[in-house]
Amino acid sequence: MISQELNDSITRVGRGTDAGEVLRRYWQPAALSEELNVKRPVVPVRLLGEDLVLFRDEEGKLGLIQRNCPHRGADMCFGRLEDNGLRCPFHGWHFNRDGQCVEQPAEPEGSKMHEQIRARSYPVVERAGVVWAYMGPGEAPAFPAFDCFAAPDSHVFAFKGLWECNWLQAMEVGIDPAHASFLHRFLQDEDPEDSYGKQFRDKAVNTDIPMTRLLREFPRPEVRAEETDFGLKITALRDLGDGQVHVRITNQIFPEAICIPMSREMTITQWHVPIDDENCYWYSIFTSFDKPVDKELMREQRLKEHTLPDYAPVKNKRNNYGYNPEEQATETYTGMGLDINVHDQWAVESMGAIQDRTDEHLGKSDTAIIRYRRMLRAAIAAVKDGRDADLPMQSTDLDAIKGPISIDAIAADGDIDKAYVTEDKARRDHCSWTTALEAAE
Numbered sequence: 001m002i003s004q005e006l007n008d009s010i011t012r013v014g015r016g017t018d019a020g021e022v023l024r025r026y027w028q029p030a031a032l033s034e035e036l037n038v039k040r041p042v043v044p045v046r047l048l049g050e051d052l053v054l055f056r057d058e059e060g061k062l063g064l065i066q067r068n069c070p071h072r073g074a075d076m077c078f079g080r081l082e083d084n085g086l087r088c089p090f091h092g093w094h095f096n097r098d099g100q101c102v103e104q105p106a107e108p109e110g111s112k113m114h115e116q117i118r119a120r121s122y123p124v125v126e127r128a129g130v131v132w133a134y135m136g137p138g139e140a141p142a143f144p145a146f147d148c149f150a151a152p153d154s155h156v157f158a159f160k161g162l163w164e165c166n167w168l169q170a171m172e173v174g175i176d177p178a179h180a181s182f183l184h185r186f187l188q189d190e191d192p193e194d195s196y197g198k199q200f201r202d203k204a205v206n207t208d209i210p211m212t213r214l215l216r217e218f219p220r221p222e223v224r225a226e227e228t229d230f231g232l233k234i235t236a237l238r239d240l241g242d243g244q245v246h247v248r249i250t251n252q253i254f255p256e257a258i259c260i261p262m263s264r265e266m267t268i269t270q271w272h273v274p275i276d277d278e279n280c281y282w283y284s285i286f287t288s289f290d291k292p293v294d295k296e297l298m299r300e301q302r303l304k305e306h307t308l309p310d311y312a313p314v315k316n317k318r319n320n321y322g323y324n325p326e327e328q329a330t331e332t333y334t335g336m337g338l339d340i341n342v343h344d345q346w347a348v349e350s351m352g353a354i355q356d357r358t359d360e361h362l363g364k365s366d367t368a369i370i371r372y373r374r375m376l377r378a379a380i381a382a383v384k385d386g387r388d389a390d391l392p393m394q395s396t397d398l399d400a401i402k403g404p405i406s407i408d409a410i411a412a413d414g415d416i417d418k419a420y421v422t423e424d425k426a427r428r429d430h431c432s433w434t435t436a437l438e439a440a441e
Contacts, residue, residue: 007357010376011168013274014049018380019168020274023048023255024136025383025391027143029273029283030054030064030124031131032158035309042086043309044077048135049276053077054124055097057084063097064133066120070101076119095119128285129158144230144393144401146259148269148285151433154292159302160283162312163345166354167256167280171272173344174258175372177236177248178365181219183347184340185333186212211408214238214246221248225368227375230254230401231392234368237416245411247420251404252372254392255379259406264427265290267406278353281311282341289431305339313345321346 013020028047031054035043041056044067051067053076061084069076069088076095079086085096087103093114094103099121101114122133123140128148134140143149148156163170173179189210218238226233231254238246251259257271270284286293305314315322321336328335336342348355362370375392382390389395407427411419428434 001360002357004358006377007354009380010373011166011354012277013167014277018384019376020048021136021383022376022379022391023274025141025388025394026136026255027125027132027134027141029130029160029271029281030133032160032283033126033129033131034158036131040081042077042079042081045133046275047133048274050120050135052122052133053079053086054131055079055081055086057081057097059084061097062124062126062131063099064122064124065095065097065099069093070117070119093117097121128156129153130283130285141394142398144398146253146269146401147267147289147403147434148259148287150402151287155288155433157286157293157295157298158283159286159299160281160311161302161306161341161345162275162310163280163282163349164278164317164353165280165349165351166278167272167274169348169351169355170280170282170344171252171256171258172369172372173348174260174270174272175225175232175234175250175252175368176366177221177223177234177250177368178219179347181215181221182333183343184212185216186338187216187331187333189213214240218246221365223365223367225371227371228404229393229396230404231257231375232368232371233404235416240410243412243414245414245416245419247409247411247416249405249407249409249420251406252368253404254375259404261406261408262286264408266293289427289434305341313342315339315342316345317349 009018011019013023030045030047031043036056043054045052045054045064052064053067054062054064056062065076067076069090071088071091071093074088074090076086076088079088083094085094087094092105093101095101099119101117104111104114107113122135124131124133127143189212218240221236221238224235232252234250234252236248240246253259256273257269259267259269262268265288267287268284269287270282273281273283275281286298306312307314315337321342324335332338334343334346336346379391382388393401405420405424407420407424409420409423
């Protein structure tokens with residue numbers, strides 16, 4: 001259990017808040033690139049409690065500025081997209097992509113007042129199908145050489161989904177290896193050959209055991225968490241008997257991302273991005289080490305579960321997440337369908353908009369969550385003391401931060417490290433865009 005004061009410190013994200021100031025020192029997903037693939041590429045963005053508007057100008061360049069016009073607060077999402085900027089329809093004030101007001105047509109001829117007017121703006125870039133914003137002080141950091149950023153566009157696919165809860169509880173479900181044996185338990189196994197685009201449907205590597213069966217039959221993993229230059233390396237070990245140990249390597253990428261294996265072919269790198277204190281988006285980048293991603297199929301699968309333009313899940317608390325007691329008795333542990341995102345969504349939303357951690361009791365299997373919260377508290381203290389260089393990835397050669405390795409493997413001889421490194425090397429050796437990952441260890 002923790003105090004209410006500490007719970008507020010690690011969850012709230014507005015400007016000037018403890019966690020909010022840490023998050024602002026990292027690139028944040030602001031939108032999917034596909035959201036701008038429309039005739040008028042202007043979309044509202046609410047990020048870290050701030051209301052913004054994202055647009056692509058006639059030159060194809062991006063701008064991200066405050067949503068309310070600095071004149072009298074009109075909504076710039078309805079602005080006229082012209083002259084490489086946005087013009088407010090209220091009085092014609094025109095702002096470029098850097099937020100500078102360049103024209104005030106209703107003001108007297110020769111007025112230079114516009115030179116003193118700026119809309120709050122943030123730098124934005126596009127990487128791996130996502131538009132990223134930097135909302136912190138100083139120069140924006142570089143991107144690390146993670147697989148999702150190193151892979152060509154043909155081998156990555158990005159999507160997002162809305163969850164109605166605080167970002168921290170959303171992220172923490174992804175660094176909790178034990179929950180997969182229960183929350184995502186399937187009482188019947190699907191054909192792993194029909195698993196493309198679905199998580200936990202593959203076979204355990206070098207076996208004929210479906211992952212759904214392995215998770216169901218071996219529910220007590222030994223969980224290890226080790227601090228790294230990017231965050232946490234999390235190892236979940238399941239003793240299968242006969243000298244075999246299933247090894248699952250997942251990662252927490254500081255401050256609010258995870259990287260997990262989806263199948264032998266793909267990994268998922270997923271950010272849990274605060275919209276505000278009580279809502280968040282997950283942004284997932286699916287990275288293929290084999291064939292180019294079938295983006296049309298991946299998008300079609302996910303659009304069956306989400307509605308546009310908000311990417312809100314079809315199953316949600318207003319319809320009890322599609323809960324079916326008959327299904328719960330015979331097919332799934334939750335009775336909420338086969339999409340594991342819905343399972344996670346129910347778990348984290350049912351905690352409340354902001355989980356009350358003053359009434360929480362963590363166990364041995366929560367070791368990664370405990371280690372992460374210590375890292376977050378240390379980062380909050382560093383920012384308060386002006387020691388930004390002490391934050392993860394803030395003073396490191398980001399080109400050297402690769403991977404991170406996210407994979408399932410079988411250790412048949414007790415050598416855990418050898419098992420997953422060998423499996424990862426085999427995957428990379430057959431990949432057209434990457435090589436063996438010496439720098440990940």
